[in-house]
Amino acid sequence: MGLIKKVPVYTEKIPGGAFVLTSLETVLNQGRAKSLWYLLFGTACCAIELMCTGASRYDFDRLGMIFRATPRQSDLILVAGTITKKMAPRLRRLYDQMSEPRYVIAMGGCTINGGPFYYDSYAVEKGIDHIIPVDIYIPGCPPRPESLMEGCIHLQEKIKKQKLLDWQEK
Amino acid sequence: MTRQELASYIVEKYGDLMKPLESGKYDPLFVVEVDKLVDIAQKLKDDENLKFDYFCNLCGVDTNENFEAVYNVASITKNLRLDFKVILPYDKAEVESLQSVWPAIGWYEREMWELYGINVKNHGNLTRFLLPDDWDQGFPMRKNWDAPDFKRMPEK
């Protein structure tokens, strides 16, 4: 219970030295929401916008989003780009390799329903929700960095509302 | 050598093997007999005035009547461009591999075999690479190909 011993140390810095009472749920959710490390999973056009979001102008890091190259270190899989039928089993495997709690953002039209390839492409998977459960859909072809960030903020709000044992029930 | 000069040079020198086609716009286009394909390709590469040493593109075509394979080649040393095609009937869709002339053609031939079902003789590595490994729906680029999730745009 190292945390409880340290609580007075932190609260002393608050003017007046008052205690802050909150539920464990809020603390955990706050931690989870503010440090979403995402798996770099860029397959097509949206990956370039994802890079732009991570770079100088948009600065994804300020939302606590840092890219990871391996699924084992990430909380969020940001599916950026078309998923083809050949790629679909790999996406499922990457998702399975992530540890709970895990979240999915579907970025761009292709991941929602096939996008421009919906009608007449024989090779594109028509939506990744056939393969993995999706938390947030971000439309656009490709979405602007602002909409990607908006989507991430929505995901953070969703995380903040979740109950402590929610993810275990799955 | 301009485009017209190139076309007339080929007609003059290889006129019995290569027939010019009217449908080719901009760069000269010729049609070639299937069984003389390797021979012609080697000649085009070795010719002192042509030196077609650079392979651009191979394109399989389904024209609703037959298959075609169109070879687009270029010459870096002489700065030329040329297209030639072979016409293949549906029941005998087979060409000889040109890897001995232009090594770059290897993957293009594989792709043509995979998407059109045009067989390539003496290729050595005709394996699936664009479609999923468990693909069993035939050759998708053929015009009469159909699948449940494939919607054709109406003609009108």
Add this chain to the structure above:
Amino acid sequence: MADLRTEEFVVNMGPQHPSTHGVCRLVLTMDGEKVVKIEPVIGYLHRAIEKVCENRTYMQCIPILDRFEYVTSMSCNYVFSLATERIAEMEVPERAEYLRVIMLELNRIASHLLFYGVTAMDIGALTPFLYGLRERELIIDLFEMTCGQRLTYNYIRIGGVSRDIPKEFEPKCREAIKIISEKMADYEGLLNENPIWLKRTKGVAVLPKELAIAYGVSGPVLRASGVQYDLRKNDPYCIYDRFDFDIPVGQNGDCFDRYMLRLNEIRESIKIITQALDGLPEGDIKNKKSRMTYKAPAGETYTRIENSRGEMGIYLISDGGKKPLRVKAKGASFNHIQVLPHFGTNMFIADLVANFATLDVIMPEVDR
């Protein structure tokens, strides 16, 4: 130690690997740290763009082909429009030609800046990524101002361009290229004297001239190997023959030359843009015949242009109908991946990453 027996083993790299630039998979046979054999496995991004194009009208093909090579969408738009124009023998207004050159060259700079950042990140330096993408945003702003999109533009249409540039484009464009040409010193300063960078790139993965030509390698990779072959000069299209610019050529064909050549190309592109902005005439931006329901007459042609990765080509066959009979898209990266097993072996796996990064492969061009 020399007679120590080692055993070869297989390492799977990709398809989800941050440094394979998309979804390429390389099956590597390794002997210790050395790569003995490379077997590329592609097709993870095969979206059937060619089949989709056969099912669309000519104008509807253009936004689909945007996704064929999304880093330089302008050249995809352009090569398809040019192919249709050559079949139809359609005239393009002067102003549209100038606008096309400006857009194509801006897109080339944007692509090379992305290359600069991503390559450095692959080799292990994060800072150039932030620098390169910072200036890329200036160009993206210009595109957004003109056609409303950041990545897939659908701007260059058959017979012209979709809309005129806004009034503030020209001053903004001049300012952007001024900033970029000033920052070039920064880019070079960050890497060119960095001993780690030099060790990782100089003399690594030399692509010999003969092999490059035999395997149809094009663009900066071919020129880095010492072949002066640029379609803007050798097979002129658009109005490139009116501008004064040089073709940078490398000496050794190693990773460093390929990187340096692209930085030099940015300088040349800036020269072209400046000349094009100076000479930009007034007038129409579109041929009168260019409409959404445009039909090309019967004919076929192979059209190729020089984009930032090399030769981009379209083989277009029209039978006079509403839809094209065949659209075959050729991307330079297809050949670049094909040649990789022939010169990428006998080096460390870390050098393979550097090699792959400087080839500047982009997967949708390979898989289509």
